[in-house]
Amino acid sequence: LFSGSEVIIRNYLRYIKNNNESKNEIIFMYRNNSAYNDGLHSLDGDFKLYPIKLFSLDSILYSLNLRFTSNLLFPLKLINSLLLRFYIFDLLNYVIIKSHLKKHNPDTLFVNNGGYPGASSARLTALIGKSLGIKRITFFVNNIASKKYIRPFEKKYDYMVEESVTFFITASKYAGKMLSQNRKIPADKCIQIPNTTEVIKLKTS
Secondary structure (H helix, E strand, C coil): CCCHHHHHHHHHHHHHHHHCCCCCCEEEEEECCHHHHHHCCCCCCCEEEEEECCCCCHHHHHHHHCCCCHHHHHHHHHHHHHHHHCCHHHHHHHHHHHHHHHHHCCCEEEEEECCCCCCHHHHHHHHHHHHCCCCEEEEEECCCCCCCCCCCCHHHHHHHHHHHCCEEEECCHHHHHHHHHHHCCCHHHEEECCCCCCCCCCCCC
């Protein structure tokens, strides 16, 4: 789904288009699906859109949810839940993402995630970036971090992600506070960059 957190990336790329004086090569890598492609159709600029195929049932389930009742989809949802819970998708996608990142060999890696833990591929990408020796890895968290740990070894997984990431960026101070409180990300690694301009109170006569 191309939604709020993806709009941030679109705006970011548009900013780069107008301010990329150093002419660094910018590549936007994303999981290939129709919703993303539709949302990105208006983008243009000095960067490359790079869709990749990943193992995931998210897009299929989203489409089916619009047409069928939850009860009918229960078997497929159960399969999806088990594949996610026991890192099967992660193991398969690790090979795919690493091969693409290795091909491009970026100096800086910018990971955009809707929330935290959010998309499993986002955290996985941070780990892969670290394994490839990428020095600067920035991880955007665009929602309030969940306090629940659903998968086995997830606290250890969070620790590995935190060790891989240079800075975590949130749009609000509260989101950064919850990321630190709920997922034990060090507060000094959480930086707030507002998504809006500063609100100025006007005096009325």
